[in-house]
Amino acid sequence: MSHACKLAAGNWKMNGLRADLEEARALAKAYPKPDCGVLLCPPATLISAMAEALSGSAVMVGGQDCHASAAGAHTGDISARMLADSGARQVILGHSERRADHGETSTLVAAKAMAAHEAGLVSIICVGETESERDAGQTLEVVLGQLAESLPAGATAANTVVAYEPVWAIGTGRTPTLDQIAQVHDALRAQLPDKAISLLYGGSVKPGNAAEIFAIGNVDGALVGGASLKAADFGAIIAALEAA
Numbered sequence: 001m002s003h004a005c006k007l008a009a010g011n012w013k014m015n016g017l018r019a020d021l022e023e024a025r026a027l028a029k030a031y032p033k034p035d036c037g038v039l040l041c042p043p044a045t046l047i048s049a050m051a052e053a054l055s056g057s058a059v060m061v062g063g064q065d066c067h068a069s070a071a072g073a074h075t076g077d078i079s080a081r082m083l084a085d086s087g088a089r090q091v092i093l094g095h096s097e098r099r100a101d102h103g104e105t106s107t108l109v110a111a112k113a114m115a116a117h118e119a120g121l122v123s124i125i126c127v128g129e130t131e132s133e134r135d136a137g138q139t140l141e142v143v144l145g146q147l148a149e150s151l152p153a154g155a156t157a158a159n160t161v162v163a164y165e166p167v168w169a170i171g172t173g174r175t176p177t178l179d180q181i182a183q184v185h186d187a188l189r190a191q192l193p194d195k196a197i198s199l200l201y202g203g204s205v206k207p208g209n210a211a212e213i214f215a216i217g218n219v220d221g222a223l224v225g226g227a228s229l230k231a232a233d234f235g236a237i238i239a240a241l242e243a244a
């Protein structure tokens with residue numbers, strides 16, 4: 001574990017209705033003073049209600065995407081300032097599902113991160129290789145290339161977190177070996193403009209594998225999808241991070 005801040009970030013993706021705020025409340029109750037940052041990123045429709053439900057607790061709320069512009073004629077989009085106004089403090093950017101489903105490029109991700117920073121949000125910038133890129137031996141080239149293009153000017157540990165998420169490990173129950181994760185995180189750390197930027201691993205992190213992943217030197221926490229939906233599962237991952 002490096003000296004960067006530890007963070008357990010949950011990505012609810014397109015899941016969650018008001019009734020599911022109960023899970024967020026249960027998490028906040030179970031971890032009143034966590035020894036690491038704890039963040040939940042619900043769909044945009046729940047940000048404000050979740051921020052209210054978690055007010056006064058240690059659990060932060062974040063968004064899953066924002067537009068690169070501050071305001072304007074962009075039907076269906078949400079600006080970073082709107083996220084902040086709704087109670088978000090962080091925003092996930094460049095998730096592989098957005099890169100794949102919405103054709104987001106690293107250049108666009110950098111523009112969104114700039115907008116997020118201007119609105120006072122911390123950006124969580126995602127990078128990761130596809131399975132065919134890994135099989136072709138291109139993993140480091142791909143993730144380092146994405147990092148170089150996705151980080152905006154002025155990225156520091158105060159406004160930026162980086163998440164390494166192999167595309168083939170997301171939602172599949174498959175993970176790289178611990179050595180493979182270590183190799184990518186070491187390479188990412190070496191390329192960071194501010195070495196104190198937190199580096200999260202994401203891709204099928206569960207209560208059963210969290211501790212061994214958090215024992216890797218340059219892993220500062222996790223970006224968690226499926227296992228963040230239930231307070232019991234996410235809580236076990238938080239406990240593993242606290243103990244790391």
Ligand code: PEP
Pocket residue numbers: 011013165169170171172173202203204205223224225226227
């Ligand atoms: C994610 O969505 O960022 C993710 C890592 O998902 P999962 O934990 O479900 O693999």
